[in-house]
Amino acid sequence: MTRREADVLRLVGGRLQNREIAEALHVSERTVESHVSSLLRKLGVTQRRMLVDAADEFAVRRRGVLRQPLSSFFGREQETVQVASLVQRHRLVTLTGPPGVGKTRLALHVAGTLPHPATWVLVDLASTAPDDPVTRVFADSLGIAADERRLLSQLRDVLAHGDHWLLVDNCEHVAESTSRLLDELLGTCTSLHVLATGHTPLGVAGEALYDVAPLQPSEAERLFADRAAKALPSFTLDDRNSDDVAAICRKLDGLPLAIELAAARLRAFSPSELFVRLQDRFALLADTGRGATGRHRTLEAAIRWSYELLDEDERVLFERCSVFPGSFDFDTADAVVSDPPAITHDDVVRVFPRLLDRSLLSSRRDGPTTEYRLLDSIRHFAQSRLEERGGLAAIRERHAVHHLQGGPAWMADLQGRDQAGALRWFEQRWPDIRAAVHWALDTGNLDAAWTFISGVGTGWEILGARGELFDWLDRLLEHPLPPSRLGVQAAVTASLLRCYQDTGAALETARHGVELAAGPALGEHTRSLATMAVGWALMYDGQAEPAREQFHRAVDEFRGHGDDWHLAFSLEGLALAGRDLDDTLDHLRQAADAFGRIGDLVKRSNCLIQMASRCIDVGSQPDDIETWLTEARDLAESTPSNHERLHAEVCLARLEQLRGRPAAAGAAFETLLPEFRRIGDLRCLSRCLNGVGMAALHAGAYDVAAENLADSVRIAQSTGDRREIAQGLRLLAECALAGGGPHRAALLLGCAEGVAGQLDPGRRPVLDTEHLLSLLRNSLGESFELAMSQGRASTPADLLPS
CATH class of the missing domain: 1.25.40 (Serine Threonine Protein Phosphatase 5, Tetratricopeptide repeat)
Incomplete structure (x- = not known):
C-alpha cells in the first residue's frame, strides 16, 4: 500500500465521499477513484463499506504500540497499581506533578501493563504552541486527514466506533483548549478512554486526578545506580559510596529527571564530589545528549517550562515562597510574602491555590494543618528569579523577623499551656x-x-x-x-x-x-x-x-x-x-509535681529521669526506678520531646549496667552515641562513651575499651563532669592492668580517687575498687602506695595520651 493509498483509506474509514477526499488531499476526484479501486483489489474486498471496516483495522495496526523507552523503569509499584485501577474505573485520568517527577514515564508504564486488547495512541502536545489548536495534533496522532472545518466531526466519527485509548501527554501549556476538546469527545464518544499528564488538572467533568510524587529514597537510589552504571560501567553502589548517593537523591528531592542527569555526571565526578557541586545544580545538571526533548535537556529548562506558563501575579508569589527553606503553612506564608500594595492578603488567597494546581507547590496534611513546600530544585529556581527581580533581600528580612519574633511568643505554651x-x-x-x-x-x-x-x-x-x-x-x-x-x-x-x-x-x-x-x-x-x-x-x-x-x-x-x-x-x-539521696529525691519530687501542675510534661519527665539517675549513681535499686523511667519515657514520647526520650534511654542503659548486664547496656549506648553527637549534648555523649567502653572491657576488647573511655574522660573534662571523669579513670585502670601495665593502672586509679574526693559525699561515684586495689598491691608491692600517691597528684590530662 502506497502512502497516498493509506491516506485515502483513512479518509474512506472516516466516511468521506470521493469529492471530500479529493478536497482534503488536494487531488482530483478521478485520482481518488483510482486509489479506491486499487484498495478494493489489494485488500480483497468488493464493497466500499468493507473498506471502512478495513480502514479501522489498518488504523489500529498502523498506530502500533506506544514508544518504548530505552532505559529501564524503576519502582513505582504502588503508583502503577493505583493508576491502573483509576484508568479501569474512570474514562479520564490525569497525572499531575512537578516538573521532572516522571509523569510521562509512569503513564507509559501503566499503559503498557494494562490487559486491554485495544492499542493505546500517544497524543504528545509538547511541541504544540500555546495558541495553536490541539485538534490537529489529535487528528495527526490518530491518522485522520481532513480540512480544518471537518476535523472535529472526523475525530468524533472515528472515536465513536470501537474502543479507543489515548495517552495525552504534556497538557499543561494547552490545558484550556485540551480540556474543551476532551470534554466534547468524551461526551460524544462513550468508548473513549484518556490518560493525560500535565502540571495542572484539566477540569473536565468526571476527571480523576492522581498526583505523582517524587521517588521514595530506595527507588531513587536504585534509579541513580542504574543510570550511573550506564554512564560509567565500572560504577557499583556499595558501602563506600552509598551515603553520598543517598545524600544526592535527597538533595534532588527524588526527582527522576534530576537523578538521571546527576548520574550521568559520574563520568566526571565521584559521588562525594557530585554532591558538593549540587549547589550549582542548574549548570551541572544539563543533558548534552540528543535523545531528550528540549525542556528535558536540563533541569532548569524543565522547571522554566512551568514557570513561563505562570501569570505575573503567580510568578511573584511563587518567587517569594522560595524564601522558605522547608515546609510552611498558609498563615505563615501570608504573613511573610504579603506586602501591600505589591501583594495583598486577598492576592495570596486567590493565587496560592493556582500554584498548587500547577504542581509548583507540594502539600501534605498532618491532622488539621496543611503544610506546603517547594521541592529543593524548584525553590532554587524560584529564588534565582526573585534575586534577578531584586526582591530577595527584602523577603529574607521579612521571613527572618517573622520567625525571630515568633519563637519567644510560644513561651507560655512551651511551659505548659500548649x-x-x-x-x-x-x-x-x-x-x-x-x-x-x-x-x-x-x-x-x-x-x-x-x-x-x-x-x-x-x-x-x-x-x-x-x-x-x-x-x-x-x-x-x-x-x-x-x-x-x-x-x-x-x-x-x-x-x-x-x-x-x-x-x-x-x-x-x-x-x-x-x-x-x-x-x-x-x-x-x-x-x-x-x-x-x-x-x-x-x-x-x-x-x-x-x-x-x-x-x-x-x-x-x-x-x-x-x-x-x-x-x-x-x-x-x-x-x-543536694547533700544526700533523701534530700535530693524530696526536692525532685516537689519539682516534678510542680511541673506536672503547670502542664510542663517535658520537665516532669526530666525530674523523674534525674530521680532514677541519682539512685543509680549511688548504687541503690529502689523498686521505683523502672516505674519512674517508664513514665518519663512515655511523657517524652507523648509531648513529643526527643531530647528527654534520649535522656530516658541513657538512664535505662545505665540501669542495665547496675543489673550486671554490660553487653545489653553497651549495645544501647552504642545506638545513642550518634544522637548525642548530632544534638551536641556532650555530657550525655561522655556517659554513652563510658558505657560502650565498660561493655568492651567486660568483653575483653581492651583496646576498644581504652579508646572509648579515654574519649569519655576528655569530653567530661571539657564539661566539668568530675563524676564521669572518676568513673572513666577507674575503668581505664582496669584496662591498663589487663594490658600488663600495673604501674600505669595505679596512676589512673589514684587520679580517679583524687577527682572523686573533690565531690560532695552524696555525689561521689561508687568506684568498686577493692578487687582492683588488691591486684595492684600484689603486683607492685612496695611501689604501690607511691604510684597511687603520684596518681592523686596528677590531672587526667597528664595521664591520657594526646
Missing part, C-alpha cells in the same frame, strides 16, 4: 529559624539574634540542645553582650546552655549576668534569673555548697514573684546539688 503545639512549631519551623538566625548573624543584627535566643531562654531546657545552637552562641559571644535587660537574658540563656559543654565558661557568663542585673531599673525578677543561672553553673561545676545557697535564694524569690515554672526549675537545681 506544650505539644509549641514543640511541634519549633520542630517544624527549625529550618526557618536556622535561616533567620543566619540572616541576623550575617547582616550583623546581633540584637535580633539575641532577642530570639534569650527570648526562648529557659525554654531551651524544654526544647533540648541542638548542635548549631552552640555554634550561634560562639559567634554571638565573640562580641559584648547587649546592654540592659536583653544582656541579662542573654547571659542567663548562654550560661544555662554552656553547662552542656563548658561549665567554666558557663559560670563566667552567669556571673557576668549578675553584674549586668545589678542596675536598679532592671527589676527583681531579672536579678532572680541571674541568681538561678549562677546556681546551675556552680552545680554543674561540682561546687555543690555554693550552688545550694544560690538555689535557696532563687526558690524564695520566685515564690515571691509568683513564677511557678522558675520556682520548679530552681527546686530541681537544689535537688541536684
Whole structure:
C-alpha cells in the first residue's frame, strides 16, 4: 500500500465521499477513484463499506504500540497499581506533578501493563504552541486527514466506533483548549478512554486526578545506580559510596529527571564530589545528549517550562515562597510574602491555590494543618528569579523577623499551656529559624539574634540542645553582650546552655549576668534569673555548697514573684546539688509535681529521669526506678520531646549496667552515641562513651575499651563532669592492668580517687575498687602506695595520651 493509498483509506474509514477526499488531499476526484479501486483489489474486498471496516483495522495496526523507552523503569509499584485501577474505573485520568517527577514515564508504564486488547495512541502536545489548536495534533496522532472545518466531526466519527485509548501527554501549556476538546469527545464518544499528564488538572467533568510524587529514597537510589552504571560501567553502589548517593537523591528531592542527569555526571565526578557541586545544580545538571526533548535537556529548562506558563501575579508569589527553606503553612506564608500594595492578603488567597494546581507547590496534611513546600530544585529556581527581580533581600528580612519574633511568643505554651503545639512549631519551623538566625548573624543584627535566643531562654531546657545552637552562641559571644535587660537574658540563656559543654565558661557568663542585673531599673525578677543561672553553673561545676545557697535564694524569690515554672526549675537545681539521696529525691519530687501542675510534661519527665539517675549513681535499686523511667519515657514520647526520650534511654542503659548486664547496656549506648553527637549534648555523649567502653572491657576488647573511655574522660573534662571523669579513670585502670601495665593502672586509679574526693559525699561515684586495689598491691608491692600517691597528684590530662 502506497502512502497516498493509506491516506485515502483513512479518509474512506472516516466516511468521506470521493469529492471530500479529493478536497482534503488536494487531488482530483478521478485520482481518488483510482486509489479506491486499487484498495478494493489489494485488500480483497468488493464493497466500499468493507473498506471502512478495513480502514479501522489498518488504523489500529498502523498506530502500533506506544514508544518504548530505552532505559529501564524503576519502582513505582504502588503508583502503577493505583493508576491502573483509576484508568479501569474512570474514562479520564490525569497525572499531575512537578516538573521532572516522571509523569510521562509512569503513564507509559501503566499503559503498557494494562490487559486491554485495544492499542493505546500517544497524543504528545509538547511541541504544540500555546495558541495553536490541539485538534490537529489529535487528528495527526490518530491518522485522520481532513480540512480544518471537518476535523472535529472526523475525530468524533472515528472515536465513536470501537474502543479507543489515548495517552495525552504534556497538557499543561494547552490545558484550556485540551480540556474543551476532551470534554466534547468524551461526551460524544462513550468508548473513549484518556490518560493525560500535565502540571495542572484539566477540569473536565468526571476527571480523576492522581498526583505523582517524587521517588521514595530506595527507588531513587536504585534509579541513580542504574543510570550511573550506564554512564560509567565500572560504577557499583556499595558501602563506600552509598551515603553520598543517598545524600544526592535527597538533595534532588527524588526527582527522576534530576537523578538521571546527576548520574550521568559520574563520568566526571565521584559521588562525594557530585554532591558538593549540587549547589550549582542548574549548570551541572544539563543533558548534552540528543535523545531528550528540549525542556528535558536540563533541569532548569524543565522547571522554566512551568514557570513561563505562570501569570505575573503567580510568578511573584511563587518567587517569594522560595524564601522558605522547608515546609510552611498558609498563615505563615501570608504573613511573610504579603506586602501591600505589591501583594495583598486577598492576592495570596486567590493565587496560592493556582500554584498548587500547577504542581509548583507540594502539600501534605498532618491532622488539621496543611503544610506546603517547594521541592529543593524548584525553590532554587524560584529564588534565582526573585534575586534577578531584586526582591530577595527584602523577603529574607521579612521571613527572618517573622520567625525571630515568633519563637519567644510560644513561651507560655512551651511551659505548659500548649506544650505539644509549641514543640511541634519549633520542630517544624527549625529550618526557618536556622535561616533567620543566619540572616541576623550575617547582616550583623546581633540584637535580633539575641532577642530570639534569650527570648526562648529557659525554654531551651524544654526544647533540648541542638548542635548549631552552640555554634550561634560562639559567634554571638565573640562580641559584648547587649546592654540592659536583653544582656541579662542573654547571659542567663548562654550560661544555662554552656553547662552542656563548658561549665567554666558557663559560670563566667552567669556571673557576668549578675553584674549586668545589678542596675536598679532592671527589676527583681531579672536579678532572680541571674541568681538561678549562677546556681546551675556552680552545680554543674561540682561546687555543690555554693550552688545550694544560690538555689535557696532563687526558690524564695520566685515564690515571691509568683513564677511557678522558675520556682520548679530552681527546686530541681537544689535537688541536684543536694547533700544526700533523701534530700535530693524530696526536692525532685516537689519539682516534678510542680511541673506536672503547670502542664510542663517535658520537665516532669526530666525530674523523674534525674530521680532514677541519682539512685543509680549511688548504687541503690529502689523498686521505683523502672516505674519512674517508664513514665518519663512515655511523657517524652507523648509531648513529643526527643531530647528527654534520649535522656530516658541513657538512664535505662545505665540501669542495665547496675543489673550486671554490660553487653545489653553497651549495645544501647552504642545506638545513642550518634544522637548525642548530632544534638551536641556532650555530657550525655561522655556517659554513652563510658558505657560502650565498660561493655568492651567486660568483653575483653581492651583496646576498644581504652579508646572509648579515654574519649569519655576528655569530653567530661571539657564539661566539668568530675563524676564521669572518676568513673572513666577507674575503668581505664582496669584496662591498663589487663594490658600488663600495673604501674600505669595505679596512676589512673589514684587520679580517679583524687577527682572523686573533690565531690560532695552524696555525689561521689561508687568506684568498686577493692578487687582492683588488691591486684595492684600484689603486683607492685612496695611501689604501690607511691604510684597511687603520684596518681592523686596528677590531672587526667597528664595521664591520657594526646
